[in-house]
Amino acid sequence: MLYNIHPLKLFRALSLSLELSHDGSARHHWRTAMIASRIAEELPIEDSERQLVLHASLLHDIGAAAHWDEEFVGDGAFEGAAQHAEAGYRLLKDSRALGRLALPIRYHHARWDGMGAAEPAGKAIPLAARIIHAANRMETLLAEEKREHVLLQQRPILKTLASEAGKELDPAVVAVLLQIAEKESFWLDLINYQYYDRFFSLRMEGHMHLQLAEILDIAEIFATLIDQASQFTARHSRFVSQVAALLAEKKGFCQMEVTAMRIAGLLHDLGKLSIPAHVLEKEGKLAPEEQTIMRQHTYYTYRILSELDDFPLISQWAAYHHETLDGEGYPFRVPGEQLRLGSRIVAVADVFVALTEPRPYRPKLLTRHQVEEIMQERAAKNKLDDGLVKLLFQHYREACAGMHKWENGDAENEGKNGAMPS
Structure with missing residues (x-):
């Protein structure tokens, strides 16, 4: 199994996840x-x-994706632009990839004239940032x-951009943008999804491709983003990754x-960025209609990752985690075989991992025995792979x-009270 992923392909796919919960x-x-x-x-x-x-543009709002509902208000105006830009910086600054x-x-979002913020101004703003600001x-x-x-919007938009040159936007960048935006084809390309x-x-410049370790580094960043969407899943994706890798090792994967x-x-939960905050953060069991909404998350995980035609196994491994051996899982109802x-x-x-994590609808942590019993019951009903449950x-x-600290401080307590990690 080889992975030969072009960075532009990966960034283009992952950028889709950044606006799932907005539009x-x-x-x-x-x-x-x-x-x-x-x-x-x-x-x-x-x-x-x-x-x-190009790459930074595709991920420019990464700092806002977990909290779109807070970023957009009433008339759709952006609030907290500097905050989400800073959040994006913190997510990425230590990443090798x-x-x-x-x-x-x-x-x-730094203003060319420097007004209203303790940020660089003018040419002290990185050129790439100035270009992205104007494009955004x-x-x-x-x-x-x-x-x-779209062609009826051309003149009003260009007029607005011209009025903001030298204030919010770099005048030299705006001048270039005004020139290229004179062509009708420029605007028609923007609304033509078939052209994308x-x-x-x-x-797809050159022959530069990402190494598997770099893809892993990028996945770690997105796992942080995914788990930030809810206060109840602070490290869920990392723990699932850890347990899944252990089982893969035990099954002889290279x-x-x-x-x-x-x-x-x-x-695996990339599509959860499509779930409204009031559903993710609900302190209690989900109502039937909320459960229905929740079921869309694996669909979006699959559709985003399947944009990467070099990623077929990973997209299935990640997105089919709610499919079941009896063929009654979701969202594709994949037959068990x-x-x-x-x-x-x-x-x-x-x-x-879900059973061992604290959840708002479970007042007490489950014991090891309780977790094992629940998983064995699901395996008996042909929902989970029985052999993998036993191996786990x-x-x-x-x-x-x-994964967690033990409920009373250390692993020795398991023998005393059977407590699962908290």
């Missing part, structure tokens, strides 16, 4: 990237700088007026496959290692 059909990040890339291609800068602009995107993302502003104006035909694939395929399993575990071992592993790991509890202490 997953808007393609805000893709359109911002298209505008920013067109600006960068007209400037006398290195190819590496153009590449930076994405650290270079941190500064452009940090300052993509144009795309936002376009989105706000989307009821009108061609736009990105033409920019090291590359174990790393791929770690990635699948980290990204078609469920790969990797998907069964992530399903077992996800149930195990044969290596129970390894599975729990590093």
Whole structure:
């Protein structure tokens, strides 16, 4: 099993997750990237700088994705722009794979005139950030007026951008944008979803591809983002990844496959960014209609990861964790005989971690015996793989290692009161 992922392909796919809870059909990040890339291609800068602009544009709102409901208010205006830009910077700054995107993302809302914020101003703002700011502003104006035909929006939007040059936006960047936006084709490309694939395929620069370790690093960042969406899942994705990797090792997966399993575990709940906060944060069991909404998350995990045609196994391992051996799982109702071992592993790991975590609807932590009993019952009903459940509890202490502190302080207490980790 080989992984030969182009970074642009990965960033383009993962950018879809950043707007799921706001408007997953808007393609805000893709359109911002298209505008920013067109600006960068007209400037006398290195190819590496153009590449930076394109990649950072695709992820520019990563700091807001877990809390879109808080970022957008009433009329759709952005609040807390500096806060989400700073949050994005903190997520990325120490990343080996994405650290270079941190500064452009940090300052993509910095004003050219420096008013109203203790940020750099003018040419002290990184050029990539200035380009993304202008592109983001144009795309936002376009989105706000989307009821009108796009060509009828051209003049009002360009007038607004011209008025903001030298104040909010870099006048040199705006000048370039105004020039390229004179073409009707520029605007029609932005609303033509069929053109998007061609736009990105033409920019698959060079033969640079991500190593599996770099993909793992990126998956760690998105796991943090996913788990931030709810106060009850602070490290859920990492623990599922840990348990799934352990089971994969015990089943004889090679090291590359174990790393791929770690990635699948980290990204298995990527689609949860589509779930409204009031559902994720509900302090009690979900009502039937809320459960129905929750079921969409695995669908979006699959659709996002399946954008990566080099990622077929990881997308299935990650997204099929609520499919069941009796074929009655969701969202695809995959027959049990078609469920790969990797998907069964992530399903077992996800149930195990969920049962051992504190949850608002469970006043007390479950004991090891209770967790094992529940999982064995599900296996008996052909919901979980019985062999994997048995394997998990044969290596129970390894599975729990590093996951939680024991309820009363250390592992010795398990023999005294049977408490699961808290």
